Amino acid sequence: MPILASPPPPELFSVLGNSKIPQMSSPDRSAVFPLLIDIALSFDGAILGVTLALGAVRAAFKYASTSAALNKIKDAPEVSVSDLRSLIPPSSGDQSETSDDQQRIVVVRGTVKAKTNSNVLTSQETGDKALIIHRSQTYVYSGWKTLFQLTNGHRFLLERSLPKQGADFMRMVPFVIVDDTQPSSSSFVLVNMDGARQPLPLTTVYNRLQPINSSPYAFLQALFFPEYPVGMVDVEKILPPERDLTAVGICSFNNGVPEIKSCQHLPYFLSEMTKDKMIIDLAETTSVIFWGGLIMGCLSAGILGFAAVRAWNRWKLRNHEEREQQQRPDEQRPDQPMVADETEDEDEIPDGALCVICVTRRRVPAFIPCGHVVCCRQCALAVEREVNPKCPVCLQSIRGSMRVYYS
Incomplete structure (x- = not known):
């Protein structure tokens, strides 16, 4: 386990002025959020x-x-440690195979103590006595403009692929809960931490930021990735003895000794809050x-x-x-075979009678219902095949076209 022998230099904190615990930076948000909004x-x-x-x-x-x-x-009844035996007979508590719903849930308030005083843990940093020691080491990242200007989406994907969490481990010793009013009494409740996933009321006793030694891998990471590790936060939390806590769980008897364990359906197990x-x-x-x-x-x-x-x-x-x-009548359907508009030569068509779209053929059909004669037959069919057909002159929605004959 790496231990900080001396506090980090002041220059590190100036470098970490813009550092942060891993989270999405503002350029990434500007690229990802509009994409998510468009999808939503x-x-x-x-x-x-x-x-x-x-x-x-x-x-x-x-x-x-x-x-x-x-x-x-x-x-759940709120009872003292000395009243557990009268509430839950030992004969009914030995059934270890019963489910959580069938067993009795109780609330016990008392003081936590080590089961054996000689087995109390000691913090390596502060020397405090503890029943539970939880230590975590988290990387701190600092970003800068990379050599290759990647897009925001690529930067976001690369940043998420980097390791963010360091070591995380916990040590504990068997401990019990004794009555607040009778601390010298021999009655106690053994706390069974097996399978407990609820948050524990731990106290932070050590919190240090230590720099990370440079390496070839760190240089490459700083060169190609938008963020790179510059330090590591080392945090140690403990559960000290002689603390008043409330235990909420399933109480039973193990070889005649009262024992309480966590119920997976409850959000609390050990807490400083009362019932x-x-x-x-x-x-x-x-x-x-x-x-x-x-x-x-x-x-x-x-x-x-x-x-x-x-x-x-x-x-x-x-x-x-x-x-x-x-x-529609057969002559108004756009899928009918195309026919020649006029048999006369195109050179003989006056300028005022040319199609406004292709400007090569004579204006023949009239659009319905506006009645404008501005297109040849082929261009009129192309207009009618559009999703929302409109007249090229008045932009009114059309339902079809009708061929006009001049006498």
């Missing part, structure tokens, strides 16, 4: 509506789990999740409804145009 608003916002719908469904599941956890903590504060915190979280999911659900319903109505209107308009095209 495509198909009349249908993708955005589906995304909000998925978020609403996820919020609904989260609300259900949070509400269930709130009800379990409300129903009342946990209930208030969970109630606020449940309320935020409920209203957030409701708002996302309403927005998704509105956006998806708008997209569905737009698609339905476009489909009806397309069908209406197809029916009108089928009901």
Whole structure:
């Protein structure tokens, strides 16, 4: 484990003035956010509506789990360490194969102590006594303009591929919870940390920034990538003994010794909050999740409804145009074989009778309903085949064309 023997030089902090813990820089945001907005608003916002719908469904599941956890903590009895044996008989606690829902969840408030005083951990940096020591080392990156001016999208992809997290490990010793009112009593509850994933109430005792020694790999990384590591943050957190904590979990007896372990369906296991504060915190979280999911659900319903109505209107308009095209007379259908406009020579056509589009053939058909005679037959058919056909003169929407005969 690398240990900092002396504090980093002052020059390092001047270099790290613009440094940051890995996150998306402003050039990357300017390139990625417009792309995400374009994708979200495509198909009349249908993708955005589906995304909000998925978020609403996820919020609904989260609300259900949070509400269930709130009800379990409300129903859990808050007892002292000495009252556990009367609440949970040892005969019923030896069933280790029962599920979490079938076992009793209790709330115990007490002081944490090491199971054996000789096994207490000691912090290597501060010398403090600890029951749990968690140490993490995180890289600090600093960016500059690279030699090769890559696009923002490529820079974002390359930056995300770099390692961001260093070492992360934890040590602990077996510890118990004793009663606050009777610290000298022999009654205690053993804390089983196996499978516990809830956050722990740890205290930060060491936080240092140490520089990273330069290497050929670091030089290449600084040359080709938009960000490169310049330091590493070393943080150490501990759980000191003699701290008052609240344990919320499943209590059972292991060889006659009361033992409490975490329940995977609860957000708390060891916490400095009391039962009342946990209930208030969970109630606020449940309320935020409920209203957030409701708002996302309403927005998704509105956006998806708008997209569905737009698609339905476009489909009806397309069908209406197809029916009108089928009901036209044979001489007005754009798919009929082309015929010669006039048999006379093109040189004999006056300038005022030439097609305004090709300027080579005589004006023959009249557009419906505006009645303008400005195109030859071939150019009129090309105009009618457009998605939204309009007259080249008045820009009015046309439904077809009709050949005009001069007597």
